[in-house]
Amino acid sequence: MKSMAQTKALVTGNEAAAIGVKLSDVRFISAYPITPQTTIVEKLAEMVANEELDARYVEVESEHSAMTAVFSSELTGVRSYTATSSHGLLYMHEMLHWTAGMRLPIVVSVVNRAIGPPWNIWADQTDSMNQKDTGWLQVYCESNQEVLDTIIMGYRIAEDRSVKLPLMSMEDAFILSHTSEPVTVPDISQVRDFLPEFDLDFTVDFKNPMGYGSYSTPDGPFMELKKDMADSMNKARAVIEKTYRDFSESFGRDYAGLTDNYMMEDAEFALVATGTLASTAKHVVNLLRNEGKKVGLVRVKFFRPFPSEEIVSSLKGLKGAGVIDRSLAFSDGGSLYSEVSASLYRKADVPLTGFVAGLGGRDVRVEEFRKMYEMVEEGSEGIRWINTKGGE
Amino acid sequence: MVLVPVTQKGSRENRTDSWRIQTPRIDYSTCIRCMICWKFCPDNAITVSESNALEAPSERIGKLEAPEIDLEHCKGCGICAYECPEDSIEMSLEGGLSQ
Numbered sequence: 001m002k003s004m005a006q007t008k009a010l011v012t013g014n015e016a017a018a019i020g021v022k023l024s025d026v027r028f029i030s031a032y033p034i035t036p037q038t039t040i041v042e043k044l045a046e047m048v049a050n051e052e053l054d055a056r057y058v059e060v061e062s063e064h065s066a067m068t069a070v071f072s073s074e075l076t077g078v079r080s081y082t083a084t085s086s087h088g089l090l091y092m093h094e095m096l097h098w099t100a101g102m103r104l105p106i107v108v109s110v111v112n113r114a115i116g117p118p119w120n121i122w123a124d125q126t127d128s129m130n131q132k133d134t135g136w137l138q139v140y141c142e143s144n145q146e147v148l149d150t151i152i153m154g155y156r157i158a159e160d161r162s163v164k165l166p167l168m169s170m171e172d173a174f175i176l177s178h179t180s181e182p183v184t185v186p187d188i189s190q191v192r193d194f195l196p197e198f199d200l201d202f203t204v205d206f207k208n209p210m211g212y213g214s215y216s217t218p219d220g221p222f223m224e225l226k227k228d229m230a231d232s233m234n235k236a237r238a239v240i241e242k243t244y245r246d247f248s249e250s251f252g253r254d255y256a257g258l259t260d261n262y263m264m265e266d267a268e269f270a271l272v273a274t275g276t277l278a279s280t281a282k283h284v285v286n287l288l289r290n291e292g293k294k295v296g297l298v299r300v301k302f303f304r305p306f307p308s309e310e311i312v313s314s315l316k317g318l319k320g321a322g323v324i325d326r327s328l329a330f331s332d333g334g335s336l337y338s339e340v341s342a343s344l345y346r347k348a349d350v351p352l353t354g355f356v357a358g359l360g361g362r363d364v365r366v367e368e369f370r371k372m373y374e375m376v377e378e379g380s381e382g383i384r385w386i387n388t389k390g391g392e
Numbered sequence: 393m394v395l396v397p398v399t400q401k402g403s404r405e406n407r408t409d410s411w412r413i414q415t416p417r418i419d420y421s422t423c424i425r426c427m428i429c430w431k432f433c434p435d436n437a438i439t440v441s442e443s444n445a446l447e448a449p450s451e452r453i454g455k456l457e458a459p460e461i462d463l464e465h466c467k468g469c470g471i472c473a474y475e476c477p478e479d480s481i482e483m484s485l486e487g488g489l490s491q
Contacts, residue, residue, distance in 0.1 A: 103396045164394045202398045211399045215406045221397070228395035 005187035006251065013176030016144040016183050017109045017169070018043035020151025021081050022053045023191040024107075025198075028080040030058040030069035034088040035121050036173040037111045041083055063088040067095035067108075074104040075212065077203040079155065081106070085173065086113035089127045093134070099166050100135030100229065102213055103202075105158030106166040107151055108136075112275070112326075113173040114360040122361020123172040125275065126327040129303075129335045135229050137167040137236060138303040140274040142260075144181040147171050149253060152186070156195050157243050162235045172276045172326075173361065186251055194250050233305045240302065258307035260299040263289060264314055267296030269376050272311070272340055273324040274300050277357070277364060281324070284369035295373060300336060308343035315340075316348040322376040324386075326358040333383040351379055357386035404465070408435070412468035414483040416461055420447040423480040425456040429472035437466040 011019065017040045021029070029048070031041040047053035056073075060066050063084050070080040084092060089110055099106055114124035128138060137158065141147045150169045158167040171177050204212070216222040241257050248254040260278075263285050264270065273281050278299035288295045298314045298321075300307060315321050323341075325334020332338060337354030344350055355372050358364040368387050375384060418429075425448075430438040441460035448454030461472075473481040 101397060103394055161393060164396075202396050211401060211403065213397045214399060214401075214403055216397075217406065221395070225395050225397050232394055 005190055006184045007187075009183050009185050010180050011144060011183050012039065012178050012180050013141075013144045013147045013171040014039040014111070014178065015043055016148040017083065017151060017171070018047065019183075019185055020148040022047055023148075023186060023188055024079070024081075024152050024155050024195060025192070026053075026079050026081045027055045028058075028070065028073035028078045029055055029082065030060055030066045030073070030080070031082050031084070032060055032063050032066050032088060034063070034085045036113055036177045037083045037085040037088070037109070039177070040109055040111070044081075063091040064095060067092040067099060070106050071095060071099050071102065071104060074099075074106050074200070075102065075204050077198065077200045079198040081108070083109035083111070085111040086115055086121075086127045089131065090115065093131065096131055096134040096136060096166075098213065101225070103164040103229075104166060104200075105155070105164055107154040107158060108166065108168050109147075109151070110168050110170050111173050111177045112170050120360040121173065123175055123276070124326055124359050124361060125170065125172075126359075128168060128170050129327040129329065131168065132304060132335060135165060135233070136304060137163075137165055137233070138170065139167065139301055140170045140303060141176065142276060142278055142299065142301075144176055144179075145183050145253065146255070147176060148183055148185070149247065149251070149255070152191055152195055153243050153247055153255075155198075157236060157239050159196075159198060160236075160239045163232050163239050165229065165232055165236065170275065175276045184251075184253070190250060194247065236305050240305075255301070257310065258300075258302040258305070259310040259314065260301055261314055262297040262299065264296035264298065266294060268294040268319045269373065270296050270298055270315060270318055270321040271324060271369070271372065271376070272298045272300060272315075272321060272336065274303065274336060275326065277324055277326055280364060280366065281369055284366055284373065287366070288370070288373060293373070293377070303336070303339075306339050306343070308339075311340055311343045312347045315344065315350045318350050320351040320353070320376045320379060322353045322355055322372050324355045324357055324364075324372065326364075328356055328359060337383070351381050353380045354383045355386050356383065362387060407464045408467050409464050412466060413485070414468040414470060415463070415486050416466065416468070416470065416472055416481050416483055418459060418461065419480045419482065420458065422449055422478050423453075423458065424449065424478055425453055425458050426477060427457075427459055428475050428477060429481060430459045432471050432475045434469065434471060435465055435467055437462045438472060
């Protein structure tokens with residue numbers, strides 16, 4: 001372990017993201033500011049202006065253009081980055097498909113913010129959950145440290161020869177983005193050893209013009225290209241695990257795998273959550289354990305690729321589990337609930353409750369987590385809304 | 393290695409003639425070579441003919457470059473026929489490559 005060269009800093013989640021970008025030797029940044037993402041790109045613009053970061057920073061008129069700009073720069077073989085939130089991410093939607101389809105391993109920070117109406121700038125994961133079908137890898141971070149480290153690991157995972165898919169790293173609005181925490185900042189030379197130089201073998205070459213994403217008939221390669229993306233999404237599982245192991249060896253911080261299990265060894269009941277909801281859930285698991293309740297937590301870190309096997313092996317044999325979504329899909333609760341249910345189908349018969357909680361930044365407090373646990377313990381099933389005025 | 397949607401094949405190699413229901417035909421005996429059809433074709437399916445053996449309304453016009461329909465790419469939208477100031481382009485249901 002070479003963790004001696006690392007330094008401590010007190011930074012917000014957004015500063016942590018900017019530091020991660022700087023350490024990852026990103027050479028091109030294009031963005032459009034939106035609350036609560038703004039302080040990431042403000043910090044990066046400052047780093048570029050102060051020549052702390054040798055990159056080109058291009059401000060554009062929209063998020064659609066920001067994604068198009070990083071798409072283009074990445075295609076010339078330049079490691080690129082952008083960040084956004086909420087409506088900005090929705091505005092990128094078309095280009096998210098194109099970036100993944102073109103196999104460009106860009107890393108993007110998404111500060112999860114609610115989608116209107118009504119206007120709301122607080123934490124809600126509906127924005128990124130809406131992008132789950134775009135071919136991007138998705139990581140939901142829990143701490144500012146994880147935000148920083150995920151940028152560095154994210155480039156390595158995304159750029160792997162067997163993956164070549166872009167990666168989206170999420171932070172909950174304000175809870176991480178604007179709250180300071182002590183963060184260990186790796187030394188840049190250590191990061192250089194860990195993260196190889198960006199190398200794309202299909203860059204634009206003016207001496208050898210090629211068609212990029214041009215026309216395919218139904219008989220053409222269209223369907224095979226999509227299947228290859230799906231295969232790569234699956235291959236990413238092993239790459240993620242290997243990257244985590246190597247990261248732990250180099251930097252001394254262990255991020256387990258696609259999920260992060262807490263107190264699950266002898267658990268009879270479990271809560272399943274993402275992002276900062278999982279932090280509060282851990283605290284509540286501790287409280288309940290002190291009261292003799294056999295409860296644990298499965299934190300879903302990667303939503304894409306979806307950790308189906310991990311979910312099944314964690315929940316199999318339990319008396320009940322509660323899946324907490326800070327997003328709404330209008331299908332049956334939120335997307336996490338739908339995908340956990342689908343994973344369990346014919347593999348494990350576990351009574352499952354889907355909780356919709358914390359939309360638009362509504363607080364999800366210890367007492368709400370207790371209530372969710374109690375419902376799970378009592379054998380509830382189906383969808384329950386948490387802490388809505390006028391009943392569940 | 394992954395599959396990437398990158399190709400050396402140019403777009404012109406992708407034929408779209410099977411999309412066509414109606415086929416345009418230029419009557420060179422009335423065509424004044426204004427090239428308005430060439431300008432309006434949304435698929436670049438009207439090319440410039442180098443042939444000087446085409447019929448023409450006059451000897452002078454016969455020496456000018458003439459529009460020619462690229463039947464491997466024409467999708468039969470009929471914009472050329474609609475725009476032609478001399479009504480020299482007729483759309484027919486003949487279809488396919490056999491004009």
